[in-house]
Amino acid sequence: MRKAPSALLLSVLVPLAGAVPVLTPPQAAPRPVAPEVRSHALRGVELGVDREARRASFAVSSSARAAAPPVDEGRPAGRPEVLVSRRQVATFDLLGVTWQATSPEPDLTVVVRTHTDRGWSPWTALDPAVAPRPEEARAARPGTEPLWVGAADGYQVRVDVRTGSLPRDLRIDLIDPGSSPADARPQGRRPMQSAQAAAARPLVYTRSQWGADERLRRTAPSYNDTIKAGFVHHTAGSNNYTEAEVPQILRAIYAYHVKGNGWSDIGYNFLVDRFGRLWEGRYGGMDRAVVGAHTGGFNVDTFAVSAIGNFDKVAAPPVMVDSIARVMAWKLAMHFRDPNATTSLTSQGGGTSRYAAGAQVTTGVVSGHREVGKTSCPGTNVYTQLATIRALTASYLGTTMFSPRASSTT
Known part of the structure; x- marks a missing residue:
């Protein structure tokens, strides 16, 4: 039997090759991811924080007070009640500061900055967190709104008291949200x-x-x-x-x-x-x-x-x-x-x-x-x-x- 010419074979094989489906990998299905929450106590004024960081944090704290309604401005920023610095902590992506509920509730100014492989970020004033309705507030801790910073390995926190006294159990919460292919x-x-x-x-x-x-x-x-x-x-x-x-x-x-x-x-x-x-x-x-x-x-x-x-x-x-x-x-x-x-x-x-x-x-x-x-x-x-x-x-x-x-x- 005679062999088919090469050109004829190509004309048959090319359409067949074109019909082969292109397989794509399946899309990852979402799954629950448990975030990791680590809490560090905040207390005292650390003398090791450099002068420039103190000056910049004071400026941001003072600006945050000036932006508040006059009735809430409280006493002027001076020596901080808390000034803490930590480096080489486990990586986190979001932070916030909370404290034990007390009456009367103090009014605090909280400013933070974080460290990444690019160095220190600018200082940022954290907004106070809202209060949930009373039924939910029974187990709540007053604090700040969270701040997403993305892959940080260090933090500095300054706390000034506008009105009232420094509350107990002041802490910073560091969140690693985990990851998923989805x-x-x-x-x-x-x-x-x-x-x-x-x-x-x-x-x-x-x-x-x-x-x-x-x-x-x-x-x-x-x-x-x-x-x-x-x-x-x-x-x-x-x-x-x-x-x-x-x-x-x-x-x-x-x-x-x-x-x-x-x-x-x-x-x-x-x-x-x-x-x-x-x-x-x-x-x-x-x-x-x-x-x-x-x-x-x-x-x-x-x-x-x-x-x-x-x-x-x-x-x-x-x-x-x-x-x-x-x-x-x-x-x-x-x-x-x-x-x-x-x-x-x-x-x-x-x-x-x-x-x-x-x-x-x-x-x-x-x-x-x-x-x-x-x-x-x-x-x-x-x-x-x-x-x-x-x-x-x-x-x-x-x-x-x-x-x-x-x-x-x-």
């Missing part, structure tokens, strides 16, 4: 940028997708009867994180809120990264009115979305602003709230609240944390976008009915 590519698609049906549910990555270890949670979730307002926050910390680092940031905040602040769960209901991806926060059902720990004195009948990063000096990306509006529209639509309206809330007081317990406060249905709290949160560059967020929220709601009244029947 961090790099959580399953799902990016948020749509074109208008969909009014108040459509946006894509929100779940707790399981960011590797939440549900064994960390302390109690079952609590629920509000309704939602009257949504508060916009920022987490502070670095703005140059990667997509793959976001699940680690969420795990670190979760661990600090539970193990550091002593709360039952992560405080925010939702978070949004600089890439426009929305993430589920507190456990209990994204479509339910879960009580969070996000806005001191105003966690009842509200929810919160927090922008990951520090937006005091850096602009929020448009995709982040858009995603905030989309989750606002979805949540407010369930309770027939007009994003351009105001509402009345009852303050529970305490912590960073601007209002005493029992005060009736009128605020926007879409508000920034600073409107009811003694804080710069959500950062000037997000706060100035609230009008845009309200307008976008209204556009995604479309034509709808707001605040319906139940009619009586006989």
Whole structure:
């Protein structure tokens, strides 16, 4: 039998070769990751801290006091109550400072800087943490908001007392959030940028997708009867994180809120990264009115979305602003709230609240944390976008009915 010509063989084999499927490795499935939390006591003034570090920390502490409301400025910064420096500690990515609850509650200024392979960072003043509602606050420790620093091996902490006395059991909590192959590519698609049906549910990555270890949670979730307002926050910390680092940031905040602040769960209901991806926060059902720990004195009948990063000096990306509006529209639509309206809330007081317990406060249905709290949160560059967020929220709601009244029947 004659052999087929070479050209004929090629014409047969090439299409067959083209039909061979290209195999891609399976995508890593998310799994719970247990963060590591290490606590170091903070006490005394260490003479080994160099003069330049003392001078710079004093300047940042004084600036933080000047930025506070005059009634809270307290006594001027002078010799610190605590000044501690540590190097060559086990690597951590997030830190915060907490202390034992006492009455009357002291007002502290806490400034920190961290050491990496690039040297020391600038000093940063830590915002005070909010107070959860009384039922959750029983086991809570007062302290600061967490700060994401990313792969640090050392820290310096300065504490000045504005009012009151230095509290007991002052400590710094260092968080290593661990890693997972699924961090790099959580399953799902990016948020749509074109208008969909009014108040459509946006894509929100779940707790399981960011590797939440549900064994960390302390109690079952609590629920509000309704939602009257949504508060916009920022987490502070670095703005140059990667997509793959976001699940680690969420795990670190979760661990600090539970193990550091002593709360039952992560405080925010939702978070949004600089890439426009929305993430589920507190456990209990994204479509339910879960009580969070996000806005001191105003966690009842509200929810919160927090922008990951520090937006005091850096602009929020448009995709982040858009995603905030989309989750606002979805949540407010369930309770027939007009994003351009105001509402009345009852303050529970305490912590960073601007209002005493029992005060009736009128605020926007879409508000920034600073409107009811003694804080710069959500950062000037997000706060100035609230009008845009309200307008976008209204556009995604479309034509709808707001605040319906139940009619009586006989």
